Amino acid sequence: MECTLCGHHKTYKHGKTSKGSQRYYCPACKQSFTETFDTLYYRRQIKPDQIRMVLQAHSEGSSFRGISRITNLAYNTVVSIIREASVKGQMVHNEQVQQVEVEEIASDEFWSFVKKQKNCLQNELIVGDCWVGMTQAQGSGLILANRVGKHTDEFITQLVANTEGKTGCQQWNTDGWGGYERVLTGVVEHSIGKEQTQQLERTNGILRQQTGRWHRRQNKFAKVWEHTEATIRLVVTYFNWIWIHSRKKNTAAMRAGLTTAPWNWDDLITYPTLL
Template identity: 25%
Template sequence: MNKLSIEKRAMILTMLVEGSSMRSVSRIADVSINTVTKLLVDAGIVCAEYQNEHLLNIKSKRVQCDEIWSFCYSKEKNVSPEDKGILGHGDVYTWTAIDADTKLAISWLVGRRDYEYAEEFIGDLASRLSDRIQLTSDGYGCYINAVEKMFGGMVDYAMLVKIYGEENKSQKRYSPASFVSSERRVMAGNPDMDYVSTSYVERNNLTMRMGMRRFTRLTNGFSKKIENLAHAVALHFMHYNFVRIHKTLKTSPAMAAGVTNTLWSMNDVVALIDAKEELKDRSRGKYKTRI
């Protein structure tokens, strides 16, 4: 079977995390769209597995949480009646948690914006931390019980509730409602009110929209399958955490957080894919010694 070189596959993955669409990547790299899709799937799987195994015992002090909207298959208003309520048809939210100091993306989850997913997301975040933290979220009510249940009171938690004015109906699609004020609310423990903020995680939302074509608003670059959206998010955070140098930190978030002591490249991500494929081949007996 023909296989693209490590450099070619690294180039394709780099274009994907820099905001290019899959079809534009296939044209520039002169490969089929199926090749790009398969590489995204393979990369997404290994990136999710690697970060799930290594983003543990994170020594964090302050964490910010948020949710970012996208959609799969079609806009929510255009979902057919028989597909209503099925995850992967209509609105999809990605929950994210960012360390305020190292900017490390500690946890994320692709799914619905409801209590079930809030609980799963907060539970995963809590399991990856080594010490008590100060947590800040927006005013979404599902966080309250989820944080109480998953942290068991061992957290200093505050909400930053933002208040917006009336929407400009003539510019509703392009301009958000004007910001009026914000309110800091203590929800658990004793959070330092000077650090109650969601600025870093909201800035990360912009990074996600710029780095993943399927998150760009008002385009046809949306995800057709929720599985591919999840793979794209895993690849994005692998690049963000391990490969990309943060302009403020002058190093990668993973290095700043002590998760790794080396700066990765996309070639290293491709090496993870090859290692997984080799392991599969060995388990199938492809490399057994002939007698």
């Protein structure tokens, strides 16, 4: 077994933990570890199937408390699993979505809110209106970047900067919001019109209907800003790497040439973060 700490190719069995898990010892870094180290299974006294069920249920629209009731897990355990999975999902996105060949980029946002819609003070930056901005590769449908924030020029600037780190494409298609005209300047070719962003509008609709906290007129709205950020990271990972298009029979990452086969939850759960 390869060492998960230093990558050394040979390790040795080194007894077992109090729970019966096999431990290994690395002669190179002189550290011991278990098989589940650096995974979401590490030090969790719950079944692997339950962790996969939590992630699938949340990606398909169930709320934190709803998942807690279905799986009979503590609410804080559910939150912890989703938050850690979202961090791994962001690492996957940062490392794997690089230098993507794209002919055109579509950018759009959709509105949600956190905790309350009205009577929000100016200094309350983590409640009230919460916009989710995304950029998508036209054709493959791969989500290149996403941001959560207030609907400001700074919000769009961050979204554009994140997208430019993923591809060298200079053709942008957006709707008519003026923030894009103020931010997209210089050598960028900028086309404005809803007909240019139909694929991304459809993706936004899928994510809104698939994610419980973004449904309109219901009580599953977000209560904590950080939970919305964790949800969008997890949902984007699910959409890009795991979700198989019913007609095309492949994932967005496959259509973009980033992988040759669909991922599953174990690929995300065990994704290495140390090496």
